[in-house]
Amino acid sequence: MHDEALRARSVSLVHRLLSGAGRASVVAYDLAPVVEAEAITHALSDVGELMVACVADEDVPLSTGGQLPVRVRMDVVKEAPEWSVRITACAAHLLGVLEWLDGDVRDSYLTGAGLPARMVELASARGGRLGIVRTERVLLHDATGVTPVPFDEIADLAVSATPSFPDADDEWAARELFARLSPSDVSDLLDAAAAGWDAAFPLSVREQGGCPHLDGQVFCVDVDSNGLTVMDVDSGLTTVVLFTFDTPAKSVEELADRLGQLLDGCAGFSSLRS
Known part of the structure; x- marks a missing residue:
């Protein structure tokens, strides 16, 4: 029961982190200079894809690149809901490939992928970009240490419309x-x-x-x-x-x-x- 409870908690935390909780950053370690894209929002689509959106910034090569896939590291850090102290509650780290979307494909995701309004608004702004990060596993860092979670397990939750709780509003x-x-x-x-x-x-x-x-x-x-x-x-x-x-x-x-x-x-x- 101990292992089962901790596993359920780990999967739930990763689901929440990838669904939009926490603060995300993405860095493309093959592009120079190596600068993190920090003004970025993220979420899971209704078909279980990890989506990111930002506004192009000339100082961040990742955000201005073309549609060719690029290798990235993505980090999502979540702080505890406390007012008086700052406590890092957990973080998710993954290595994957980011592909920016364009044209009709991009438009179809903006209108029919179940993305949150804040992501659609950012991606639709002048210079806005929308992309997919593909990965095989996510590493959860929390008080128990490091726990690997297959991305497919999280994607299945999104496909089955299992909500992550609590979300940022709750x-x-x-x-x-x-x-x-x-x-x-x-x-x-x-x-x-x-x-x-x-x-x-x-x-x-x-x-x-x-x-x-x-x-x-x-x-x-x-x-x-x-x-x-x-x-x-x-x-x-x-x-x-x-x-x-x-x-x-x-x-x-x-x-x-x-x-x-x-x-x-x-x-x-x-x-x-x-």
């Missing part, structure tokens, strides 16, 4: 649900995790140095359809813990229900131990 609403938990609720969850509760998975433990003002605080690293990930800073140690839901949440309303179930399960575990 993420802060999901974070607000965590903010409503009382300090005692959060403490109970962490105590249960330390005691071996089977719904909690410690992802990493490391020494925390240089930030004494963070001691005693708990931060929300991520809220996902599969669970809640928090970072506990206490007595010089930083512990990242995943609390998994019995069934995935597909909306903010369902997420609120899952968090309630999580607290009920934690209370039941504590009662059994006592």
Whole structure:
């Protein structure tokens, strides 16, 4: 169950990252000078293709190239939904081939590929470009380390119209649900995790140095359809813990229900131990 839960979380995170979460950058390492394209948006088409859009910039050779495929590295970095600190929640890295689209093919993608409005608007602007990045696998970097995920697995989710949750519009609403938990609720969850509760998975433990003002605080690293990930800073140690839901949440309303179930399960575990 441990491996299954972590695998489900990894696939969900990659799905969210490639669907548009996080900040993307692309670099073509065969073009000189090697300059990253950072003012770029990305998403998955409804047939499972990884799409990127930007506006041509003379200082970024990648953005002004022709339609010939070019080898690229793409990075998508997502920060935790926190106001007071900056925490890198996870990142996706991949090597692939980028091909810019043109003419009728480009127009057909803009009108019939299910792309988000922000991508269509950017690609349709003066100097706008739309392209496809083809790759075989994605490397997820998070608190558990590095996890390879086949791109076909993510493409299948897009083709089946499985939504990634939460998307950019829902993420802060999901974070607000965590903010409503009382300090005692959060403490109970962490105590249960330390005691071996089977719904909690410690992802990493490391020494925390240089930030004494963070001691005693708990931060929300991520809220996902599969669970809640928090970072506990206490007595010089930083512990990242995943609390998994019995069934995935597909909306903010369902997420609120899952968090309630999580607290009920934690209370039941504590009662059994006592």
